[in-house]
Amino acid sequence: MTSTTARIAFVAPFGLGQKTTVWARTLPLARHLAQRGHVVSLVIPPWDTPGDAGKNWNDGGVEVVQVQIQGGVFPTIRRMLHYLGDFRPDIVHVVKPRAHAGLVQWWLWQRRRLETGERINPQSPVSSLRSPRPMILLDIDDWEQAWAPINRYAWPVARFLAWQEEWGIRHADGITAASRWLVERAQRYTPQTPVLYLPNGIQDSGYEIRDTNYESRVTNSGSRNTQSITRVLFYTRFVEVEPVWLGEFWRSLYERRPDVRLVVAGAPLHPGRERVYQEAVEQASPTAAHQVEWLGFVRGDQQTELYSLATCAIFPALPVPLQQAKCSVRLATTLLNGVPVVASAVGEQAAYGADGAARLVDPAATPPQFAEAVVDLLARPAEQQAMITTARLHLNRNYLWAKLGDSLVSFYKQWL
Structure with a gap:
């Protein structure tokens, strides 16, 4: 290694499927590091995309390595190591x-302990293990324990993953965190460890690409789309709010604006969970249920049209760890696509x-209060267009991957 070049390996827990972390967060950061002259690889155990096993390629200067997965977890980890x-x-x-990624971290840490012959101080597990390479950094973009009830893990699995998460935070030379909530949580577990706030970013070209699309959608009357239908888009994984919340929100919105359609897009983590939300909407307002469109999973090549038809989008969220910890790529994408957003000020x-x-x-707003904010915004087309411009400027000023990647490079320097 020279003073300006490092060899950096990202180790993923899953493949490039519907889970967004690797392709929406890790790869953009890895590409930027490669552009800065570092030698970068991304090691993937594609258990969730088994057709990709054994396939390797170069992505923007990043060597993407998808190991074979025959034999189960431990042979796969051995190949990664x-x-x-x-x-x-x-x-x-x-x-x-x-x-897989957590087990690779565990093995690397134990190997370092054995090679140095030093014992870990339970009160300060990091301080005595900083010298031998490779340095072990950890990226966190969710509070995984909050997902256990939603994913319906059996108790032993939930307990193991909780232990793995907490152990991983305590046994890293440095931590990058996608939200301020995660920064605070990491510092609580291991105050001595350097932590970098590293939110999810946007590509440099997003602003220019969306500008031309947006202009083509604006009519002479100033409406945001070329159709007379007012559509409120709710892109969801069916975890942001409770079903009863959505039912009460829709009833309140429909009472104030019966011309509005609610468009619900996205697939639940567990098939069938959407039915609970559909039933809640129907029970809350039987006469208005026909005004709700349930689209399910929307492919990437369909999303531009979906955004183009939306008058505004909503991002309600309960003030709970699951929502406070995450950093929503979907919200940034929606803003960049020129859709005015009403969102809970959570995380x-x-x-x-x-x-x-x-x-x-306000995070404590009731469903009727949230609906009132939507109604007010729908009545202000000039404010909608001003928000679009403000959102793009705000995101491009603060969330470009190039800027965030530079902060990661600076963070690495303390170990290089």
């Missing part, structure tokens, strides 16, 4: 302290929507 041994990284950046939503980029609603 074998690759790391050949690659000889200066830094191993673990993506989420769970599953990173408050940061993305700051300075007028979105209409922020």
